[in-house]
Every structure is written in C-alpha cells, then in structure tokens.
Amino acid sequence: MKFIDSTNFVKLIKKLTAEGELYYPFLDEETGSYHLKRASGFPLEEDFELGGYRAVEPSKGVAQHARVTVAEYPSENPDEITNPDNIIPSVVLGAKGCDVNAMKMVDKVQVEGEFTDPLYKIRRDKMFVVAADCDDCKESCFCTLLGRKPWPEDGYDLAVSKISGGYLIEAGSERGEKVLAENGKLTSEAREQQIKARDEKRQKVLARLKENNSQFPDLTGMPEKLREAINDEIWKELAKDCVECGACTNICPTCYCFLLYDRKMDGDYFRRLSNWDSCQLTGYARMAGMLNPRASLVDRVKHRFYHKYDYLVSSHDDIFCTGCGRCIDACSASIDIRDVLARIEQKVTG
Amino acid sequence: MENPYYPIDTVVEDIITETPTIKTFCLKPARPIDFKAGQFMQLTMPGIGEAPFTPSSDPNISEKMEITILKTGKVTDALHELKPGAKVGLRGPFGEGYPLDKLEGREVLVVGGGVGLAPLRALIYALLDDPSRYKKISIKYGARMPEELCFKRQYQDWKNRADNVSFQPTIDVPAEGWDGHVGLVTTLLDDLDVSIEGSYALSCGPQIMLKFVTLKLLEVGYKPPQIYLSMNRKMSCGMGKCGRCNVGQYYLCVDGPDMCYDKIKHVPNVFG
Secondary structure, eight states: OEEEEEEHHHHHHHHHHTTTTEEEEEEEEEEEEEEEEOOOOOOOOOOOOOOSOOOOOOOOOOHHHHHEEEEEEEOSOOOGGGGGGGGGGGEEEOOOOOHHHHHHHHHHHSSSOOOOHHHHHHHHHHHHEEEEEEEEETOOOGGGGGTTOOOSSSHHHEEEETTEEEEEEEEHHHHHHHHHHHHHEEEEEEEHHHHHHHHHHHHHHHHHHHHHHTTTTTOOOHHHHTTTTTTTTHHHHHHHHHOOOHHHHHHHHTOOEEEEEEOOOSOEEEEEEEEETTTSSSTTTTGGGOOOOOOOOHHHHHHHHHIIIIIIIHHHOOOEEEEOOOHHOOOOOOOOHHHHHHHHHHHHOO | OOOOSSEEEEEEEEEEETTHHHTEEEHHHSSSSOOOOTOOOEEEEEOOOOOOOOOOOTTTTSSSSSEEEEOOOOHHHHHHTTTOOOOEEEEEEEEEEOHHHHHSSSEEEEEGGGGGGHHHHHHHHHTSSGGGGSSSSEEEEEEEEGGGGGGGGGGHHHHHHHHHEEEEEEEOOOOOOSEESSSOGGGGGSSSSSSSOOEEEEEEEOHHHHHHHHHHHHHHTTGGGGEEOOOOOOSSSSSOSSOOOOOOEEEEHHHHHHEEEHHHHHTTTTTT
16 A cells, blocks of 8 residues: 655656546536546646545546447448547546446446447556545435445556545556556555544445435345336336436446447448437337337336346346436436335335 | 447348338348348448348358348338349347257247248248258248238248148238138147147247237247247347347347247336
C-alpha cells in the first residue's frame, strides 16, 4: 500500500492520460450531485472529486458509446473500424465499487462467449481504471443489500482512498503495478495510521448504507423468489405508474442492450450503427409483421426485473444489479426497485 | 480485429416464386459459408437494414445458399422487389442449429406451417442425406391454400427417397383440384405414423401454429423434452450481445433459434 499526495496524484494522472482521454467525477455545487466529465486537458480543473459517492452518469458509455458506427459498406478494408490502433485509450478516474462491478458484469456479456463485440473489447482493453472508495452515500444507494461493498474490491488497475493530504493507492492489475513501479518517486509507503483511517472511513459508510436500507430485505436470494412471482399482480400495478421513458435502463450501468440499424448514404453506400436501446420501449422486441412478444407495458416492466434478477443469473452467473440506485433517482414515476423487490419478498415468503 | 458487423458481399443469382407472398433467393456469397441445418443468417438489404433468416438449402453446400422469404415487413418488402444480379450481404451463421445428433436412430416428426417449411427444408436435406440413420422420418406440412404451399416441386422426391420417409401436406380449407388432406396441420397429428416414445418432434411456423402444434403434441403423448420449436424474436447482432432475442434466460441467436420446449415452457408469453 502506497501513499500519494494530492499534487503528485495529478502528475500521475497527467502521465497516464498523455495519449488518451480522461473521464473524472466532479461535484456540481448547484445540484449537490457528482457528475462524470470528460477532461478538456491539463492542468486538471480544480473541481475533480474522488471522495463522495457514485456520479449521476455511469461510466458504461466510455466502453459502449451511446451511438457508434460499426461498419461502412461497401469498404475496401472493413476491419479498419475495429483496428485497435484507431481507438483512443481512456482513463476512467474515480469509478466507485458499483461502477467497476458493473463493468465486470457487462464484460461477461460483451467479451465472453463464442463471439466478442470488437469495439467494446478494444475500448475496455484500452481503458485504465482508477477506482475510488465511497466516503459518502446517497439515500438511493443499496449495494450492501446485494452483499457488495462501497469500495472497489477488484476489476480496477489502480484504486485510491481519499485521506488527509492525498490518497492511499494500490494496484489491482499488472498494468497498475507497472504504473506504480515506474512512478515510485511520486509515492511513499503508507503509514499504519493512514490505513487505519481508511478502514474507519470505509466502515462508517458501510454502517450508514446498512442503516439507510434497514427496512429492505437482503436481495441476494431474490432470483428464486422472483421466479415464484411471475404472475403476481405487482407487475400490473407497476405498469400503471411507469411512463415508459426508458430512463432506468439508459442510466443503469449494467444495461447493455443495443440495436443495429443501417443509414443509407450516397448511392449504394450505407453506414451500420449501434445504438443503445431500452427494453422498456414498445418497439424494442417488435418483429416484422408487427408481432411483439412484449407488446404490453406490464410485460416490459416485468422484463427489466427478470432480466437482471433471474435470466442473467442463470446465463451469466450474477445478479446484474450493482445497487447503485441510479434507476431510483432517474424514475419520473418514483418507482424504487428496493420497494418492488421488498414487496415481492413479502408476498412470496408471506 | 475482424469486424463481425460487416456483411459478406453476396449476389442474388436467381429468384424462385414459391407462392404469391413467398420467394426463394438463390445466393452466391463472395466466400463459402458453412452452416448447420437450423443455423441462421443476418441478411442485409443494402441501405434498408438486416433481418434474420434460416437458410432453406442443403447444408452440405457452402458455395451457394438459398433463403426462402415471406414478404412481411420493411426488409422483406425490399427483398421481394429485387431482380437477379442484385447485391445483398450476409453475416453468420449464428445459433445452435437442429439437434441432429439426438435424432440418430430415432423416429423424427417434422411439422411445418406456411413459410415455416423453409428452415425445415434445410433439416429435411440433412435427414434425407442418409435416411437409414433414422428409424423413421415423417413430415407434416400445412398451408392455408394449395397455392401457398412452398417447394411443391420436391414433394415427390421426398416421398420416394426411402421407405422410412413419409410426407403429408394439408390445406386449411377445401379447394378445387385438391384431393389431399384438408384441415389445420394439427389434424395430421391425431393418427400419427410414428411411435411417440423415444421420438422427437421439430416444428416451425407462425407463433400461433407453434402454440397449437405444441398443445396437440402434448395431448397425443409427447413430453416437453421431445419437442423442438423454431422460436421467433427480434434479433439484431446475432451474437448474444445486443440483448433483445431472449426467451427467458436463453438468447435465441446463441442457444436457438430452435429451442427444446422443456427449457422455455415456463417463460411468460412464450408464444408471443
């Protein structure tokens, strides 16, 4: 474990970002929320903040752009688009425990299996993640209900914990170790007292999260319970409130669905684009001939819960919910995923 | 890194009109495409978009491919306007394909409806390649009217292929000049010429037909693990990445599109 003071930390980030782009969180004084920002260059603006809690925006857009050209046709060299040399590296600074957990989950879908989504994989390979502890939490945060922690446990290159005068810093990958080794002059050995201070901070946030969520059940056993509630009235009730805006899926760090579509350009030339999509929208599953297996909002609302808390558990071995609570904040109808799951728990277990 | 979203250049060499709304497109891709019966392709209509189709041709032939298409939406409307020589694109193959290994030594029941015989024709080619590997091959096929039956030119060949092969077509309502069976394809499943125990039934057709075929198969004694259905969902990437073709925990583009009914019977709205 090393310590790096605030001045040297900025020097380190500047070095890391020399050839790429930097995303970092800042505190918007007006709204009181943290936001993810793309740096316009160095010196870093003074507003970057690695404490606090997760930003409003998840970092998923760094690896999976909201809209991206995946093919141009006809082309002499179709693989030019997926040539790693053409993709700019990135540094994602201040990713919280929930953010790195989400990236690990989406990696399972986009990288593993018989096929790989090339652009996603290249952007992830060229992404350097500097994760950070939460030293605060939001009312909507509930990672602890899923047995997850408000600090990064793995899935990062470097992890920092904000303490007095700077940060504790440790490597979580070979790349991270290399960076620390090459920049030994910027860091010093962490003192026992500093580590103790970090641990105390962590336990304090953990306790607050548990306290905030004390009225909700543990969600790790939810998949089995949800399977029993497939025909429950609760889905109809939710559909009455849902306004079908798709905000919950767009803001969700583990939602990865996209649609490919072709845009005609000059003559025979067309461009194939990949665009984020939302299972909450009516056209999402609609087929030719207007057939739609989820034409009713009840089925679409239900689908979001089952995809995350049942189907992906079976197919990709994880509940695809980090407990970040972004969907709670984003919902215009004030639907709180914790409330919904608590009601199901109550109905199923009586 | 190879770009899996870029289609293989493909020329439409010939177009066969099967019915007033169904055409078979004979395609020549720029490089051979190996596929298994039941695997599907994403066919690009340049500038319009992509749609998924299972080839209807012999899986032993990879230099050429036939795809039989019902005119039913944006991409298929445009495809039906094409003339021989037109350029299209192909990505794939994707999916699992039919469980041919499981069928060896078994009695096999094939049930098709309308354009649903298209993917099944690839299966029929594979089965009839060496019919002696199967105990029996019984093909049942229904369409609304005689003029809506696909691949009429091949029925006699199928029937004559071997003693253990049977083919029976039906139409929904009586028609002049038709002396075959009349009634929905499910009515052909009442007095089956296969022994159900140990046999497999494979079906493809409109969702509503799949539903009633499944109910009928269960009624006559098939168990869910013996039934395979070609499922329909919206597909985009074909590679299990874009998220939309799931039936429960399965992505049809990776685990299907032919699914064992036992795996999906609990899924809400499984038949759409």
